[in-house]
Amino acid sequence: MSRLGAGPATLLGPGDDAAVVRAADGRVVASTDVLVEGRHFRRDWCGPADVGHRAAAANLADIAAMGATPTALLVALCVPGDLDASWAEGLADGLTAEAALCGASVVGGDMSSSPALAVAVTALGDLGGLDPVRRDGARPGDLLALCGRIGYAAAGYTVLSRGFRTPKMLVEAYRRPVVRYAAGPEAARLGATSMIDVSDGLLQDVGHLASAGRVGMDIRSSAFDVPDQMRDAAKALGVDPYQWVLAGGDDHPLAATFPAGTELPDGWREIGSVHDGSGVTVDGRPWSGPLGWDHFR
Amino acid sequence: MSRLGAGPATLLGPGDDAAVVRAADGRVVASTDVLVEGRHFRRDWCGPADVGHRAAAANLADIAAMGATPTALLVALCVPGDLDASWAEGLADGLTAEAALCGASVVGGDMSSSPALAVAVTALGDLGGLDPVRRDGARPGDLLALCGRIGYAAAGYTVLSRGFRTPKMLVEAYRRPVVRYAAGPEAARLGATSMIDVSDGLLQDVGHLASAGRVGMDIRSSAFDVPDQMRDAAKALGVDPYQWVLAGGDDHPLAATFPAGTELPDGWREIGSVHDGSGVTVDGRPWSGPLGWDHFR
Incomplete structure (x- = not known):
């Protein structure tokens, strides 16, 4: 992936076997979502940067919904052989820009040719000492x-x-x-x-x-x-x-x-x-x- | 994803917006790899559990190569509509079993229908207080x-x-x-x-x-x-x-x-x-x- 930024939580960014991300809290929050062309987006409705923003937002919102602050994204991209290289660059731009809105950055990724266009994003986040807010805690009267x-x-x-x-x-x-x-x-x-x-x-x-x-x-x-x-x-x-x-x-x-x-x-x-x-x-x-x-x- | 285990680092497993994984070191190591049918595996050569073992191993080895101990996997699965449900279960079994070999577990995932079968895995790991071993430190005489x-x-x-x-x-x-x-x-x-x-x-x-x-x-x-x-x-x-x-x-x-x-x-x-x-x-x-x-x- 090109055009990746390095946020404050990025200790080691793309280019090695794995990234290293700050997890000062001693716990890390993690979530994965995949978007598939034709099912979650259409290229005639959304430009590549739009798809990047949407894919990042879907994952970053999951981190926020635990009460955590997003720190990093990792991206797996499946691209048809005939896809223009600029499309993947636009996607990376959108992912990077959306992540930057909450201080996170894209720290790693992988890309493979595939018959179908799909982008799988994993988001990481930090709880900052707070308990995670789960789905199961609502009480009558709330x-x-x-x-x-x-x-x-x-x-x-x-x-x-x-x-x-x-x-x-x-x-x-x-x-x-x-x-x-x-x-x-x-x-x-x-x-x-x-x-x-x-x-x-x-x-x-x-x-x-x-x-x-x-x-x-x-x-x-x-x-x-x-x-x-x-x-x-x-x-x-x-x-x-x-x-x-x-x-x-x-x-x-x-x-x-x-x-x-x-x-x-x-x-x-x-x-x-x-x-x-x-x-x-x-x-x-x-x-x-x-x-x-x-x-x- | 079904059939997921909970390892010692899993503080909150699948089922919420995101998982919570122990990162005692204060840093987390993270890597993503995607395997696409026809390019990285063939279903007539490998059973679903084999593909799970291979996908997990490719990612877990990246974590080990930083000098870290794997703690968790997250899995994004793209499946054609006609794929037998037991295939995805077999894949999850293979992922879980390979992760268990190093004390890690599958803590989250997402699945979407897609024209192409692909599995994207993100692995997390803990450095246990050690510096990450990067690719760039070799010196003459080593x-x-x-x-x-x-x-x-x-x-x-x-x-x-x-x-x-x-x-x-x-x-x-x-x-x-x-x-x-x-x-x-x-x-x-x-x-x-x-x-x-x-x-x-x-x-x-x-x-x-x-x-x-x-x-x-x-x-x-x-x-x-x-x-x-x-x-x-x-x-x-x-x-x-x-x-x-x-x-x-x-x-x-x-x-x-x-x-x-x-x-x-x-x-x-x-x-x-x-x-x-x-x-x-x-x-x-x-x-x-x-x-x-x-x-x-």
């Missing part, structure tokens, strides 16, 4: 909160899949998620009882928190501001915008539960509550739309 | 040593590519490399000045040590015992067995340089020396055969 945009990427996906290229805000949201990585450690310091990054849809991922914690959760639809551009696009495309908000993926906001009364800092908003029981409801009722985000199905 | 089998996997590859299934020892060596992972930290403690795992052929990988260290190296061909089975197979197939030994890959022995006079422990053998200059010679002369191992060219 509040449910969200940090980051939701529904934007799904709206952009619908716009692109109908053959449009505007509204630009929504299309760009699909191409490059905007994740506030620092919100992960922030939530851990605030005493978050459980946390997840919303990659497959709010109802589905909050459902993971509910089932892991053996509790029920209710989401208040009034907690979400549907911006004008999203509302207009939904109307023009004949879509319920709450379908994007509640079941759309790929924005990677952080969803977390906190003890009741926790004062949430800027960027976080309360979107619901935790109660005895099971499953996830919206305004006290089951949601009747689809429950998740199936890429390109 | 001795060059090797730990592990060499030429066996290449011989097995040739046997399989000619349509044979025996000698079994050679075929099995290709299917499942035998790597002495503990030799990595052992070499670091002995003061190794540079180290690499031989994955692409001895001359090529020792060449990396020579160029990184800006030195020349000479290999003594008499240092290698060509076992009877390899010699017989070479004769039957019309191959020079030194072609396998000097240019064959996939066995993943460790090659390292040590200060002159270092007493090498069991398993290591001196195979050459470091001198002023550049490049790698065999018995003082340039080697005229191919210089590397091109998978399935």
Whole structure:
């Protein structure tokens, strides 16, 4: 991989048998995600740097969702023989730029020719002395909160899949998620009882928190501001915008539960509550739309 | 991924947004390799567990080659829709079993459908307070040593590519490399000045040590015992067995340089020396055969 930067945690970068990354905490957080062309991205919808940003964000958000600060990425790239070399360079640029947003860098990688284009990213992170925030700690009475945009990427996906290229805000949201990585450690310091990054849809991922914690959760639809551009696009495309908000993926906001009364800092908003029981409801009722985000199905 | 074990370094295993792995040293060593069907393995030559062993070994050997002890693997798997589910289970079994040989475990993964079968593995490791052994530290006067089998996997590859299934020892060596992972930290403690795992052929990988260290190296061909089975197979197939030994890959022995006079422990053998200059010679002369191992060219 070319064009790799060296962040503060990089003790030995690319070029040797392995990289060496600072793990001052004595523990390292690690997660892997793979994106495959045709299933997770399309080259006619996203440029190579966009794919790099998306692949990095999907992994870095997993690290943040543990309450950790990302330190490094490693990248395995499968490329068809006829792929232009500049595409891989653009991808590396996007990965490097997204990692830099949270102080991380690309420390290693491997590339192979392959019949199918795919990029597998592993992200590492540091807990900074905090306990990891797992999925299973929510307790009845906790509040449910969200940090980051939701529904934007799904709206952009619908716009692109109908053959449009505007509204630009929504299309760009699909191409490059905007994740506030620092919100992960922030939530851990605030005493978050459980946390997840919303990659497959709010109802589905909050459902993971509910089932892991053996509790029920209710989401208040009034907690979400549907911006004008999203509302207009939904109307023009004949879509319920709450379908994007509640079941759309790929924005990677952080969803977390906190003890009741926790004062949430800027960027976080309360979107619901935790109660005895099971499953996830919206305004006290089951949601009747689809429950998740199936890429390109 | 199913069937994953939890080793001593696993603080939080699969099932959350990310895993948490012990990094007691305050640094973590990390490396990624990807294996693609048709290029790095063939399903008619290797069972799924074999592919798991090979993919894990390729990565774990990179960790050992830094002088570190492997702690964890993360796996990204791209699978065609028609692949039998038992194949992925067999792969996970092989990965888990190979990792267990050095006390590591599979702590996370991701799986996606894809037109091409590929497995990308990231290995993590712990330096245990030692400095990482890089590729660039060899000095004139050092001795060059090797730990592990060499030429066996290449011989097995040739046997399989000619349509044979025996000698079994050679075929099995290709299917499942035998790597002495503990030799990595052992070499670091002995003061190794540079180290690499031989994955692409001895001359090529020792060449990396020579160029990184800006030195020349000479290999003594008499240092290698060509076992009877390899010699017989070479004769039957019309191959020079030194072609396998000097240019064959996939066995993943460790090659390292040590200060002159270092007493090498069991398993290591001196195979050459470091001198002023550049490049790698065999018995003082340039080697005229191919210089590397091109998978399935």
